[in-house]
Amino acid sequence: MVRGKTQMKRIENAASRQVTFSKRRNGLLKKAFELSVLCDAEVALIIFSPRGKLYEFASSSFLKRL
Numbered sequence: 001m002v003r004g005k006t007q008m009k010r011i012e013n014a015a016s017r018q019v020t021f022s023k024r025r026n027g028l029l030k031k032a033f034e035l036s037v038l039c040d041a042e043v044a045l046i047i048f049s050p051r052g053k054l055y056e057f058a059s060s061s062f063l064k065r066l
Contacts, residue, residue, distance in 0.1 A: 017050075025055055032057045 002048035011017040025047055036043040047055040 025049075029055070029057050033059075036060075042045065 003042060004005070011020055028047065032043045032045045035041055043059045044058070045057040049055070
């Protein structure tokens with residue numbers, strides 16, 4: 001089964017927008033972790049929510065260099 005293309009535009013419903021942000025944020029953090037482990041890459045990710053909250057990820061090899 002193939003998903004249809006999603007048109008990229010702002011989600012008007014605030015509750016739906018928050019749910020989508022949370023799901024996609026978690027997906028990005030997971031992918032950053034996987035990339036750092038599988039490819040032995042140095043990865044750093046910083047996400048600011050619409051309310052200004054900070055979410056961050058840094059691979060352990062990246063932290064050792066700082």
